Amino acid sequence: MSKYKRYERYKDSGVEWIGEIPEHWEIGRLKNSIKSCRNGIWGDEPQGDINDVACIRVVDFNRTNMEIEVNNLTIRNVPVSKQKMYLLKRGDLLIEKSGGGEKQPVGFVTIFNHDIPAVYANFIARMELEEEKVYSGFYKYVHYAMYSVRLNVKSIKQTTGIQNLDINYYFEESVIYPPLNEQKIIANFLDQKTAEIDSLIADKEKLIELLQEKRQAIITEAVTKGLNPNVKMKDSGVEWIGEIPEHWEINKLKRLSNIITGNTPPKSEEENYDDEGIPWVKPDNIQDDGTISETKERLSVIGLQKARLIPKSSAIVCCIGTVGKVGFTQEDCTTNQQINSIIFERPSIWNNKYGFYCLCSSKNEHEKYSNKVVVSILNKTQQGNILMPVPSLKEQKAIANFLDQKTAEIDDLITEIKLQIQKLKEYRQSLISEAVTGKIDVREFQNKNEVIFRNE
Structure with a gap:
């Protein structure tokens, strides 16, 4: 933040999360910024009559730009006579008061910046602000700064599985009250700068998607076509595999491995x-690159006797829900029932790592064989019938070594880009906090085009 100047004089705010503030700013309770706060309404199923109205839900909260997404709103039936109490207007702040979870606790605030008729659901409360003293565009950032330091957590009451925010307790928190004109300047500054940062993040996320697509294309090409571009080809008779080298074979997965359900x-x-x-692996532990993250739960010696041990260098495949997600074990482990483990027990004809890469390319085939009811489910009998390309063992090892190198290069690039994204997100959060607490002076901000982030 060194490129932004500070205010000339500061004073101690007396509030830990705020720190020192510009001398002419004030500190007060959050409740002093709020004219009214009303819980939402859920209404009934839509009837196709004049009482049907769009209803904002927590799922419509954009937690990046702190605004409401209106592309796919839920329609509910609320009598017109009741709607008047709940209809939103541009500039209203909405706070999630029920729901949440450990990683995403209740208390997040967004702004409604639309001119469409809409009410809001019963897990949300609307805050109508004292417009003569506070600007909602600024206070959405104040709430974001509070959420970032988890001030909301102190106000959460949880007696069941659902978190509930004690609104009155939360409104007792101390916040900043700059002059109204400064609030608008700071909000405009943050609107532009966060939009610029978000655009950079989106570009980098798109680059990651392209790299992941390239990674998958390299894997599929190698496991189905081999490494010799001049070899004579033949039709495999299998749609997902296509043509294969003439001397390769096709075989069912069950004849190449032992499939074990966790x-x-x-x-x-x-x-x-x-x-x-010993690690007890669940689908969430399987990463996009096939690595397996540290498991939160592990089995004891007693628990292992009731489980199925999966040896190191086996493939594990999610077969309930996200069917076809593949990992490769780096140590002995166990898994839950959502995962089938592919144990390659015929080393004379099947290389473990080559088998893993084949499975990485057969996601669509896994989905095709699965039963789709509420969630996709693929049992080991169905999975065992999936056909795999089988080159010579020597070729399998060469392909696996080639792919180890190529995927590692791409994974390193992806890791570096993810680090850049994380730095951008941290800078964004810091910029918001510094601006709304007065650590930087942006009163002379004139929509300057500055370099937000530079790769070191």
Whole structure:
């Protein structure tokens, strides 16, 4: 933030999360900024009559730009006579008061910047502000800064699985009150700068998508066509594989491996689990690059006796929900019932790593074989019938080594870009906090085109 100047004189705010503030700013309770706060309404199923109205839900909160997304709104039926109490107007702030979770607690605030008739759901409260003293475009950033330091968490009451925000307690928090004209200047500054940062982040996320597509294309090309571009080809007779080298074969997965479905030892029996035990893998642990993240739960020696041990260098495939998501074990582990493990027990004809890469290319085939009811489910019998290309063992090893190198190069690039994105997000959050608490003076801001982020 060194490129932005500071105010000339400061004073101690007396509030830990705010720190010192410009001398002419004031500190007051959050409730002093609010004219009224009303909980929402859910209404009934739409009837196709004049009482049908768009209803804002928490799912419509854009947690990046702190605005409401209106592209796919839910329609509910609320009597017109009741709608008047709940109709939103441009500039209203909406706060999530019920729901949330450990990673995304309740208390997030967005602004309604639209001119469409809409009410808001019962898990949300609308804050109508004292417009003569506060500007909602500024206070959405104040709430964001508060949320970033988890001030909202102190106001959460949770007696069941649902978090509830004690609104009155939250409104007792101390916040900043700059002069109204400064609020508007700071909000305009942050609107532009965060939009610029968000655009940079979107560009980098798109680049990651392109790299992931390239990564997958390289894998599929290698496991189905081999590394010799001059080899004579033949039709495999399998749609997802296409043409293969003439000397290759096709075989069912069940004839190349042993497929084991995981399970869950009873969680009611504490002796089944041990923080120092063997990893118990769930689908969330399988990363996009096939690595397996640290598991939160591990099985004890007792729990292992009720589970199925999966040896190192096996492939694991999610077969319930996100069917076809593939990982490769770097150590002995166990899995839950959403995962089928592919244990390559015929080393004379099938290379473990080549088999993993084949599975990475067969996601669509896994989906095709699955039963789609509420969620996609693929049992091991269905999975075992998936056809795989089988080159010579020597070629399998060469392909696996080639792909190890190529995917590592791409993964390193992706990791670097993700680090850049993280730095941008941290800078964005810091910029908001510094601006709304007066650590930087942006009163002379004139929409200057500045370099937001430079790769070091």
